[in-house]
Amino acid sequence: xxxxxxxxxxxxxxxxxxxxxxxxxxxxxxxxxxxxxxxxxxxxxxxxxxxxxxxxxxxxxxxxxxxxxxxxxxxxxxxxxxxxxxxxxx
Numbered sequence: 001x002x003x004x005x006x007x008x009x010x011x012x013x014x015x016x017x018x019x020x021x022x023x024x025x026x027x028x029x030x031x032x033x034x035x036x037x038x039x040x041x042x043x044x045x046x047x048x049x050x051x052x053x054x055x056x057x058x059x060x061x062x063x064x065x066x067x068x069x070x071x072x073x074x075x076x077x078x079x080x081x082x083x084x085x086x087x088x089x090x
Contacts, residue, residue, distance in 0.1 A: 005056060008056040009051055012049065015045050015048055015052065018041075019045050019046075022038045022039075022042045022043065022045065025037075025038040026039055026042065027084055036077070036081070036084070040073070040077050043069070043070075043073035043076075044073070046069065046071075047070045047073070048054055049068055050063070050065055050069065051063060051066050054066065
């Protein structure tokens with residue numbers, strides 16, 4: 001394996017570990033806002049992973065895709081927050 005790519009194994013592994021921890025929070029909850037924050041955290045880690053892959057392969061397209069994904073993730077989070085705010089309290 002190329003020495004250049006070995007540098008990216010540790011950060012990539014850490015990103016996967018953090019995604020798994022956020023996935024556990026997404027599954028276990030206990031409240032809906034906890035799940036929304038966990039999903040947003042996973043989305044942020046996916047964007048960081050795309051940037052890491054773009055840096056590893058020295059391809060700008062991965063960075064462009066990461067920017068678009070981050071924008072869509074942000075808009076989705078706003079819609080979910082608006083829905084949770086308007087939802088009647090029990």
